[in-house]
Amino acid sequence: MGRKSDARQRILDAGATLFGQRAYSTIGVAEICAEADVPKGSFYYFFPSKQALALAVVDEHWVWQRGQWMGILTAPEPIVDRLRALFIATAEMQSAALKGTGAVAGCLFGNLALEVSAQDDPLRARLQEIFDEQIDIVEGAIREAVTAGEVSVASPRETARSIVAQIEGMILFAKLFNDPAQLDQLWQNSMKLLGLGDAAVAA
Incomplete structure (x- = not known):
């Protein structure tokens, strides 16, 4: 599990990786969280939506x-x-x-x-x-x-x-x-x- 101090950057890095590999519409929050190794709660703590990310x-x-x-x-x-x-x-x-x-x-x-x-x-x-x-x-x-x-x-x-x-x-x-x-x-x-x-x- 990602440390709280770097969770936001992990999510950003995961988003950048996934958005660079596949169509934006095919990528969900759950997949981003799995890539970043953070729970969904951490995602929504930092970003209200996939669009915000x-x-x-x-x-x-x-x-x-x-x-x-x-x-x-x-x-x-x-x-x-x-x-x-x-x-x-x-x-x-x-x-x-x-x-x-x-x-x-x-x-x-x-x-x-x-x-x-x-x-x-x-x-x-x-x-x-x-x-x-x-x-x-x-x-x-x-x-x-x-x-x-x-x-x-x-x-x-x-x-x-x-x-x-x-x-x-x-x-x-x-x-x-x-x-x-x-x-x-x-x-x-x-x-x-x-x-x-x-x-x-x-x-």
């Missing part, structure tokens, strides 16, 4: 991912190097999941968004906020690059939106085909969005 799992994952993205995209490097580092980190995460579990995990946010977009307003709203924040971070890096004369784009916001959409889409392909190599196309496509073309890709 999912929101907490999403927030915890975003704290980690936001730190990673900010560390990479605010580095004092040219935009092409920052984006390359972001794509490498993304691919490495999927490769690690494949090596550890035999399956590409995909994106927790994208996986949940596909399932709950038509039925779970609080979770959908939170995921929308997170995707908007991702776009904000990429947009900030692009605007810095425009100011520095590295790139010239008509709309940094829309370019950032397209890059984030590409990341999500290629991760979905990587999960579908169980192949992290699907992410290789991210680099070439994003350089084209930034108007840098084949020269930057080959650099």
